[in-house]
Amino acid sequence: MVGGERDTSLKTNPFLAFQYSIIPTFHHSRSGTGDPPSTLDCVPERSVFMLQVILSLLILSAIGALLAFLLEVADSYLADYGERHVLINEEKDLVVQGGKPLLFTLMEQGIFIPSACGGKGTCSYCKVQVHEGGGPVLPTETPYLSPEELKTDVRLSCQVKVKDDLKIEIPEELFLVKEYRVRVERMEDLTPRIKGLHLKVLEPPEGITFKAGQYVQLEVPKYKRTSGPEYRAYSISSDADQHDRLELVITRVPEGAVTTYVHEYLKEGEELRATGPYGSFYLRDSDRDILLIATGSGLAPIKSMLYQVANHGIRRKTTFFFGARTREDLYYEDQLRQWESELPQFTFIPTLSRPAPEDRWEGEKGRVTDLIQEHLSERPNVDVYICGAPPMVESCVELLTKKGVPEERIYFDKFE
Amino acid sequence: MVQIDPGTLFFAAIFTNNILLTNFLGLCPFLAISREVKPALGLGAAVVFVMTCTAVLNYLVYYYVLLPLDLEHFRYILFIVIIAAFVQLVEMVVERFFPALYYVLGIFLPLITVNCAILGASLFLIIREYTFIQSMAYGAGSGVGWMVAIIAVGAIREKVQKSAKLPRGLEGPALTLIITGVLALAFTAFSGMIQIQ
Numbered sequence: 096m097v098g099g100e101r102d103t104s105l106k107t108n109p110f111l112a113f114q115y116s117i118i119p120t121f122h123h124s125r126s127g128t129g130d131p132p133s134t135l136d137c138v139p140e141r142s143v144f145m146l147q148v149i150l151s152l153l154i155l156s157a158i159g160a161l162l163a164f165l166l167e168v169a170d171s172y173l174a175d176y177g178e179r180h181v182l183i184n185e186e187k188d189l190v191v192q193g194g195k196p197l198l199f200t201l202m203e204q205g206i207f208i209p210s211a212c213g214g215k216g217t218c219s220y221c222k223v224q225v226h227e228g229g230g231p232v233l234p235t236e237t238p239y240l241s242p243e244e245l246k247t248d249v250r251l252s253c254q255v256k257v258k259d260d261l262k263i264e265i266p267e268e269l270f271l272v273k274e275y276r277v278r279v280e281r282m283e284d285l286t287p288r289i290k291g292l293h294l295k296v297l298e299p300p301e302g303i304t305f306k307a308g309q310y311v312q313l314e315v316p317k318y319k320r321t322s323g324p325e326y327r328a329y330s331i332s333s334d335a336d337q338h339d340r341l342e343l344v345i346t347r348v349p350e351g352a353v354t355t356y357v358h359e360y361l362k363e364g365e366e367l368r369a370t371g372p373y374g375s376f377y378l379r380d381s382d383r384d385i386l387l388i389a390t391g392s393g394l395a396p397i398k399s400m401l402y403q404v405a406n407h408g409i410r411r412k413t414t415f416f417f418g419a420r421t422r423e424d425l426y427y428e429d430q431l432r433q434w435e436s437e438l439p440q441f442t443f444i445p446t447l448s449r450p451a452p453e454d455r456w457e458g459e460k461g462r463v464t465d466l467i468q469e470h471l472s473e474r475p476n477v478d479v480y481i482c483g484a485p486p487m488v489e490s491c492v493e494l495l496t497k498k499g500v501p502e503e504r505i506y507f508d509k510f511e
Numbered sequence: 512m513v514q515i516d517p518g519t520l521f522f523a524a525i526f527t528n529n530i531l532l533t534n535f536l537g538l539c540p541f542l543a544i545s546r547e548v549k550p551a552l553g554l555g556a557a558v559v560f561v562m563t564c565t566a567v568l569n570y571l572v573y574y575y576v577l578l579p580l581d582l583e584h585f586r587y588i589l590f591i592v593i594i595a596a597f598v599q600l601v602e603m604v605v606e607r608f609f610p611a612l613y614y615v616l617g618i619f620l621p622l623i624t625v626n627c628a629i630l631g632a633s634l635f636l637i638i639r640e641y642t643f644i645q646s647m648a649y650g651a652g653s654g655v656g657w658m659v660a661i662i663a664v665g666a667i668r669e670k671v672q673k674s675a676k677l678p679r680g681l682e683g684p685a686l687t688l689i690i691t692g693v694l695a696l697a698f699t700a701f702s703g704m705i706q707i708q
Contacts, residue, residue, distance in 0.1 A: 147581070147582075150580060151580075154576060154577075154580060154582060154585075155589065158572065158589060159592060162593065165600070169603055170603060173606075173607045174603065230610060231614050258606075258610060
């Protein structure tokens, strides 16, 4: 700063006059001499500098704050899109407050679209079909959409803002996805590696509505292996008619965050959280026979489906191939045998791949694929439901298509 | 202080001293959005609005806040902040009332924030010591000039695309720059009418 400039501006400028009127006091108190400075010459450079810094910060913040205020006012008027209608699957009409991304708008309405990234547009799980009112596809979405999806109006719901009335299509089952508070009622060792978890749904009071075969995501709290709550998907093995109960079958996975918690830390009476139901693995209506195939904990959704077959008067011929290693791994056997004796249309065929001598096993030996080879006729009129480890599912699908089962009649759920 | 009446300055900013065609400022959205007339018109209108408003605001802030307080060295940061706030406002308005245009402009609407033509206009009016009325005229004129240029090029490109098959090397920005150059040459013909520095 040049002294000469300052002098001239001082005469004309009220701001600067004010500025200099306080500096001497400042100086005075610091020096402690008691002599009031008479001229501007003794204004110390440092104080002026400090004042200048404070002043500039003030001015910049004031202008920034003013602009922020204006934008905030504008935003409350302009970003207010009023009430908009979202018509889902041509049947459910929601009235929502416009302006927010579709994903969050639906969440507020209690419709949970799966989303792993929290609406940042990176996980691509939150795809829905937007038939009307979504505007053109945004550049942020195109990397995640295939040409086929573009043709069928698929969008990322976290990127589509609700500005107009929308017509969207989501998988029917997402309507029913909710969050639940559950209490562990009972735990049982089904096999040395598999635990059965009996849960009571505490909240919401109406319980859970799911289709036999679907899964829930079970969340366990932070413990010493994890840095925060973790959740994993588990198929429901209980009867879909029991809305206040959930039964899960959980295989111990070495180093698995959630399974380790369940197997080592979880106590009866503890409360957990779960969301669901998810998944499209459930019985489809048709008049064809039903073939169920499972190994390990893949039995869970199948058991739930069998409750449906038993309790809802499904007369379709139902066969269940269950593969285990030894007799020890064959769980829920009593229940399955009981169904077999009660239901004329149901056949249960377990197979052991490595029966121990003490098992005194007289049933089928080998893998489930061997059962398919032996027991299934060529070009069978059948719907197939397979659940278990991916290699088993893949080899079954291959074998079934070779036998002439059309691919669209094979439904499966792979457990990773 | 220059003694030009605001009306003359307005037209000078459009024709003789077109900020795009003589100073070559604000080229990046110009190249991207000049493919067709309609979006060019939309972006041009947005630039006119932002440029006029920010020229006025920046003038006021510079002469009534910064200069009295000896804070002229803060002018860049303040100008940018004001421009940014204004672009934000324009974006909200466009998103709300012209959704189709909003999608066409895409990322280039927020990018007006750092459109150097807009900061350029604000700085020129300080450097050339325009009065308040002159600044307003200059800001509006520069905005309109920028819009005239982008619409002209947009119209030419639209025609060219429809009627001619271009050699691959000339597609996109290449031909746009050539067209712009020719247009700039043509605009020098206006320069005899009046000179502002």
